[in-house]
Amino acid sequence: MPTQVEEYQQILQETQHNQASLIAVSKTKPAAMIKDLYDKGQRDFGENRALELAEKYEQLPQDIRWHMIGHLQTNKVKYIAPFIHLIHSVDRFKVLKEINKQAEKNERIIDCLLQFHIAEEESKFGFDKIEVQEMLSSETFTQLKNVRILGVMGMATFTDDMVQVRKEFGQLKQIFDYLKETYFAAQDSFKEISMGMSGDYKIALEEGSTMVRVGSLIFGARNT
Numbered sequence: 001m002p003t004q005v006e007e008y009q010q011i012l013q014e015t016q017h018n019q020a021s022l023i024a025v026s027k028t029k030p031a032a033m034i035k036d037l038y039d040k041g042q043r044d045f046g047e048n049r050a051l052e053l054a055e056k057y058e059q060l061p062q063d064i065r066w067h068m069i070g071h072l073q074t075n076k077v078k079y080i081a082p083f084i085h086l087i088h089s090v091d092r093f094k095v096l097k098e099i100n101k102q103a104e105k106n107e108r109i110i111d112c113l114l115q116f117h118i119a120e121e122e123s124k125f126g127f128d129k130i131e132v133q134e135m136l137s138s139e140t141f142t143q144l145k146n147v148r149i150l151g152v153m154g155m156a157t158f159t160d161d162m163v164q165v166r167k168e169f170g171q172l173k174q175i176f177d178y179l180k181e182t183y184f185a186a187q188d189s190f191k192e193i194s195m196g197m198s199g200d201y202k203i204a205l206e207e208g209s210t211m212v213r214v215g216s217l218i219f220g221a222r223n224t
């Protein structure tokens with residue numbers, strides 16, 4: 001299935017209208033499809049598996065900004081640490097420490113978002129508020145010099161109930177506001193709220209999203 005260019009341009013317009021950015025989620029799609037969208041001007045691409053991401057990084061233009069959006073195992077961090085633009089899916093302290101370690105090895109600072117569990121479903125990864133409070137007020141956290149936290153990320157429940165989805169995005173916005181006020185008031189770069197996918201990105205934008213992650217609407221359904 002070819003890239004849906006008209007859909008893409010419309011979503012891009014809507015996100016730009018809301019001063020948000022559009023991450024094109026290219027997981028499972030071939031490099032050639034990514035290159036097609038790159039040629040239309042898209043530079044931010046999201047993947048959910050570290051090895052697939054690293055492979056595509058090798059094959060594609062070097063000025064692509066790669067976003068890691070899927071659950072990240074600590075032993076895979078090293079494959080993306082040299083070049084990753086933003087890791088949206090930091091869902092436990094352990095992986096943040098490993099990201100810091102690999103960033104140090106590569107002599108860089110890696111930007112990260114804290115993923116929160118906002119959905120009703122059990123299966124979604126992410127911190128809850130208490131875990132994050134403990135982490136952010138710990139001595140160990142203050143010693144991580146090679147990671148920078150830019151904001152939060154979350155996935156709403158997979159449902160047609162848009163009242164529910166809106167409520168969950170509202171919760172993520174509240175968590176963001178709380179963290180900003182409590183821990184990051186002095187850090188201007190703490191300003192990102194990554195929320196919204198193909199089915200709910202419009203609601204996410206209305207609820208304050210600064211980054212939407214859209215896959216199937218742009219690239220077509222995934223056959224997995």
Ligand SMILES: *Cc1c(COP(=O)(O)O)cnc(C)c1O
Pocket residue numbers: 025027048069070155196197198199213214215216217
């Ligand atoms: C796959 C995925 C998306 C994109 O999903 P679509 O419904 O295809 O737009 C967004 N965020 C995450 C974390 C994903 O894994």
